[in-house]
Amino acid sequence: MTRRIVVIGGDATGMSAASTALRHSDGELEVVVLERGHYTSYSACGIPYWIAGDVAERDELIARSPEEHREAGIDVRMRTEATAIDLERQVVSFRAVDGDGEDGELGYDDLVLATGAVPVVPPLDGVDAEGIHGVQSLEQGEQIVKDLDGSSARRAVVVGAGYIGVEMAEAMLSRGLEVTILDQAPEPFTQIDPDMGALVRTAMEDMGITVLTGTAVEGFDTGEDGRVASVRTADGAIAADIVVLGLGVKPNVELGKDAGLQVGQSGGYVTDVRMRCVGHENVWAGGDCVEVHHRLSGQGVAIALGTHANKHGRIIGTNLSGGYGAFPGVLGTxxxxxxxxxxxxxxxxxxxxxxxxxxxxxxxxxxxxxxxxxxxxxxxxxxxxxxxxxxxxxxxxxxxxxxxxxxxxxxxxxxxxxxxxxxxxxxxxxxxxxxxxxxxxxxxxxxxxxxxxxxxxxxxxx
Amino acid sequence: MTRRIVVIGGDATGMSAASTALRHSDGELEVVVLERGHYTSYSACGIPYWIAGDVAERDELIARSPEEHREAGIDVRMRTEATAIDLERQVVSFRAVDGDGEDGELGYDDLVLATGAVPVVPPLDGVDAEGIHGVQSLEQGEQIVKDLDGSSARRAVVVGAGYIGVEMAEAMLSRGLEVTILDQAPEPFTQIDPDMGALVRTAMEDMGITVLTGTAVEGFDTGEDGRVASVRTADGAIAADIVVLGLGVKPNVELGKDAGLQVGQSGGYVTDVRMRCVGHENVWAGGDCVEVHHRLSGQGVAIALGTHANKHGRIIGTNLSGGYGAFPGVLGTxxxxxxxxxxxxxxxxxxxxxxxxxxxxxxxxxxxxxxxxxxxxxxxxxxxxxxxxxxxxxxxxxxxxxxxxxxxxxxxxxxxxxxxxxxxxxxxxxxxxxxxxxxxxxxxxxxxxxxxxxxxxxxxxx
The missing domain is CATH 3.50.50.60 (FAD/NAD(P)-binding domain)
Incomplete structure (x- = not known):
């Protein structure tokens, strides 16, 4: 009898789980992937380098298109958003994002949650203005490229000086823009200690980037055209033709939380070492939406990173096809x-x-x-x-x-x-x-x- | 009472042992270093890059000159060769290399053997001809630079395709010479397996280097000027204006062997983990002249490499000044x-x-x-x-x-x-x-x- 696996989310974890499971099965598996976006299996981490122009084409960031996955036997349903999970009935509800497709329900034998992370967007005044961009999805990356190509933007402000922030600062600099990077913390790059972050500050300043730390954003002002014109801070306004929000991400777990799945202190789904959601034999989760074990602190942490997402996907796929895969935890590398x-x-x-x-x-x-x-x-x-x-x-x-x-x-x-x-x-x-x-x-x-x-x-x- | 340490050999191990010991002593140590060459503490590994022109000046390879060591309180005696060791009387005999200095004897409380390695030079016909160079000491490096600068050499032949051989092939190529590299082995770089060595071959060939493997050198022919003109092999003669011998090295242990110190199967001095020659409380050895423990095979191996030499020197110096230092063995990295x-x-x-x-x-x-x-x-x-x-x-x-x-x-x-x-x-x-x-x-x-x-x-x- 065919067993149906439904995967929610068609990026690293989801597609890796799907293809690993299918590769090790003998035709007894049906794998359906629901993806609300336009792309599968792409490198979100590569977006800044595409925007910078280091990577010439968007499609170079895509490891495998929906068509390629379909050829491999995976039933990939694009622009299809899962809206609810019924763990008891083993059914996922979905809707067509574009409104012209099919809404409905899909039963599953095993469910894989690979819903990734959502950007942290503070409820700041004017944050929805034109010219203010997130940079978490390929769609958002496209908007930035389009905006830069189509405008005469000269001054870029990057809000948040973590990984994505500094990478976007580099990208904007490569594009020839004047770049200011802002962070509330006393030094940029809070993933390292402040004394080390100070070295990053100095280096960025030497590159011509204006680094403003200890600076909280209060809102955004727009010009007459409705486009962002400046970033408001306690220390005054900073003129901006384009703004990139690099404020980090948090696990995207609403769907599973509503269904009753356990979420840990870090905000991610709690799984066992095989990436099985605790208390649910046939529900799996991996990637940016889960909490992982830190090998030193012993605590649960949420780390949004492609390498973990790929590992989780492979482990889930291995377990789904009768093998044994266990995630040993992270060091925060x-x-x-x-x-x-x-x-x-x-x-x-x-x-x-x-x-x-x-x-x-x-x-x-x-x-x-x-x-x-x-x-x-x-x-x-x-x-x-x-x-x-x-x-x-x-x-x-x-x-x-x-x-x-x-x-x-x-x-x-x-x-x-x-x-x-x-x-x-x-x-x-x-x-x-x-x-x-x-x-x-x-x-x-x-x-x-x-x-x-x-x-x-x-x-x-x- | 002052304790006298005599160190034989003033390169990595010897000078590191000397300076570490002195740094941790309270004036109770007298440290004498006997060095038969012209230089102390230099990077032999850097010689190919100096010859290539990547490193502009010879002196950049010298970490510390004899004068600098003397300023630190070490009694460095240059051009002074140790000729015999009497372990019972605790005396080293020495002679002035240049003939105008002092010959004599020197008593010691502790003795450090840091005599390094000597190049393997096969007893080949014509190997002493002008234009044929070893590349193990800074003096030999100088000869090569002098030879290249002063001649119109066009064709270089490198005998031996190990580390030093391939590095010298690169150096000669950088100098604009036509380069042929020879080795008896079926593939170059026998420190890796032949299937991996084949990749090195292909890459070297793509760089324009002629790679002749499975080729044993039978001798060297000279021209009318007495200078090397070709390298004789079983497969014919290879024209050469300059020849570099990169046939590896072996531990330089004659001095200690004559004195009765134990030498292992690898040809190096046998020491305990603290780098003390077995059976002799006050005789230490380190660097290219010793045998070290391979952590996987459990065997004694001789590995001529600056990083080990420096580690040994520091360990010996620590032990000589009352500390505890132990060498944990090697992996052959x-x-x-x-x-x-x-x-x-x-x-x-x-x-x-x-x-x-x-x-x-x-x-x-x-x-x-x-x-x-x-x-x-x-x-x-x-x-x-x-x-x-x-x-x-x-x-x-x-x-x-x-x-x-x-x-x-x-x-x-x-x-x-x-x-x-x-x-x-x-x-x-x-x-x-x-x-x-x-x-x-x-x-x-x-x-x-x-x-x-x-x-x-x-x-x-x-």
Whole structure:
């Protein structure tokens, strides 16, 4: 007998779950995907680079079109929005977004929630004005490109200096605009500690970006044409021809919440390690709409990131087709760049470590990316957060130039394995002058971490 | 009472041991360094890049001059060669290399052997001809630069296609010479498996380098001026205006061997984890002249590499000044490049795994360095050697373009921690389009490694 899987959301998690399940089935599965937008399987993370012009065509961001998925046997229904879930009857209600399609109900044997995240849009005066854009979906990206191509916008204001904010600041700069970036926090890029964020600020200022921190947006004023003209803040108005909102996202869980699914403290669906919604054998969820286990803090966190979304999709698909897949949790590893500045982080930042109750010391070192005498040698700054006494690595942050950021993966792998800085000091990492100094920055940081732990140990009076 | 430490060899290990010991002492240490050459603390690994012209000045390769070391309180005696060690009397005999200095004896409380490695020079007919160069010391590098600057050399032949060979091939190419590289092995770069070496061959050929493998050198012919004119092989003579010998090195242990110190199967001094020569409380050795413990094979290996040499020096210096330092062994991690091609390796290659008795499977994958749609996206090839049944990662090799090679450190950290490929599949590595696809090459390789392990498990008949 055919088993029907209904997937809500046709991006990374949803399509990966659908195709993995189908690939491992023997024709006993029917897979239906409901997607309210125009696209499937695209790289939202790539949008800033398309807007910047680094990626020439929108379609390059699309890994697989609805047609390609259909050819693979998946029943993809575009512009179709799920409106309700009845967990008892095992039925999803849907409606055609464009009004000319079919509304109805669809029964399922297994349900996959891959509804992603929704942007945080503050209820600010004038936020709906023309020229103010979110940048979370490919549709929104299209609107920005259209707006930039069709207007004579000269001054861009980016609200929010997190990942998407700094990436959009770079994109606007690449487009030749004057760029101001705003954030309420004291330093940009709150995913890293303020002392490291200050390095990002300096670098962005050197690139010609105006960085206004400790600045809350109060509203937006429009010109006579109804288009945004300035951003209102406590410190005055900032003229703007175009505004990008990069205020982060939150899990999109209304549908499941209404149906009675459990949502955690982070706002995402609570699942078991196999990505099954707790208490529901045949309901699965993954990607930006779920809460995942942080391996260090032990807490549930919501992290909107394509790599997790893809992993979840594969795990769900594996489980749906009789295999075993389990998500081992996250460390909060992330990487970004603003022009030539690379920013990486993994594990816990200082405030996260404190919130989790850890006692810690920190150390911050500077090192070159390649041998100091090698052409292109540039400094990078590495900060470690290390547990008191035990010396266990809790977190690492990198701000530097070319070929510095990806070193965060070495720290991530070390943290994953509960390494202490003492053992890390003499790890066998690769060395050649075009790739690192004889002591790679990772080793230098570990060594200084050892000293910080030592210095912190109280000495008995002599 | 003052304790005298005598260090033989003034490069990475020796000077690092000397300065670490002195830095942590309270004036009770006298440190004497005997160095037979002209330089201290220089980067031998940087020589090819100086010859290529990437590094403008020789002195950029010198981290610290003898004068700087003297200012730090180290008694550095240049052009002074240790000729014998009397372990019982605790005395080193030395002679002035230039003949105008002092010969004599020097008593020690602690002795540090940091005599490095000597190049493997086969007893080939004509190998001493003018125009044939080794490339292990800064003095030899100087000779090559002088030779190239002063001659109209057009055709370079590099004998040996290991690290130093391929780096010198790049250097000669940068200098505008026609380059041929020779090796007895079936593929270049025997530090990686032949199937991966074949990728290096193709890339080098595409760069215009002539790659002759399975080719043994029989001797060198000279012209009327006494200068090398061609390299004789079984397959005929290859015209050469300049020849570089890149045949690897072996531990320089004659001095200690004569004195009765133990040398292992690898040819290097045998030490304990604190880098103390076994059986001798006050004799230490480190760097290219020692044998180190391979963490996977459990065997003693000799690996000439600046990063180990520096670690050993620091460990010896720490122990000499009353601290505790222990070397945890190696994985054989290494990285190199030929022009834009990056080559990384860690752990065991296939033949090493076999020699150590491991049963293994392999998997080879291709992935992009950055998101496939991102500008500059290029392919890299990753090969894993994975233990049968257990799935433990035994080795990894990478051949790829920009920003691929340093990923070897993630594998090295994983192997260091005894990770299996199953667990590695969902590791939290960093992702953003300018840095990797949503599935980083490390994760893709791990996943394929899992499949290879599965496929290898015998199935019971149905």
């Amino acid at each position: 992330a990487i970004s760049k603003v022009c030539s500045l690379e920013i990486g982080r993994t594990g816990l930042g200082e405030s996260e470590a404190r919130a989790a109750g850890f006692g810690y010391v920190t150390t911050t070192i500077e090192s070159t990316n390649v041998a100091g005498y090698f052409p292109g040698a540039e400094m990078m700054t590495v900060k470690l957060i290390v547990e008191q006494r035990s010396g266990r690595l809790l977190g690492a942050q990198i701000v530097g130039r070319a070929n510095s950021g990806k070193r965060i993966d070495v720290f991530a792998t070390a943290i994953w394995n509960h390494m202490g800085v003492e053992e890390m000091t003499f790890m066998d990492l690769s060395y050649a002058p075009p790739f690192s100094p004889t002591w790679d920055a990772v080793l230098v940081a570990a060594r200084q971490g050892v000293k910080a732990v030592e210095d912190d140990i109280p000495r008995s009076p002599a | 290494a990285i190199s490049k030929v022009c834009s091609l990056e080559i990384g390796r860690t752990g065991l290659g296939e033949s090493e795994a076999r020699a150590a008795g491991f049963g293994y499977v392999t998997t080879t994958i291709e992935s992009t360095n950055v998101a496939g749609y991102f500008p500059g996206a290029e392919m890299m090839t990753v090969k894993l050697i994975v233990e049968q049944r257990s799935g433990r990662l035994l080795g990894a090799q990478i051949v790829g373009r920009a920003n691929s090679g340093k990923r070897i450190d993630v594998f090295a950290t994983a192997i260091w921690n005894h990770m299996g490929v199953e667990e590695m599949t969902f590791m939290d590595l960093s992702y953003a389009p300018p840095f990797s696809p949503t599935w980083d090459a490390v994760l893709v390789a791990a996943r394929q490694g899992v499949k290879a392990v599965e496929d290898d498990i015998p199935r019971s008949p149905a």
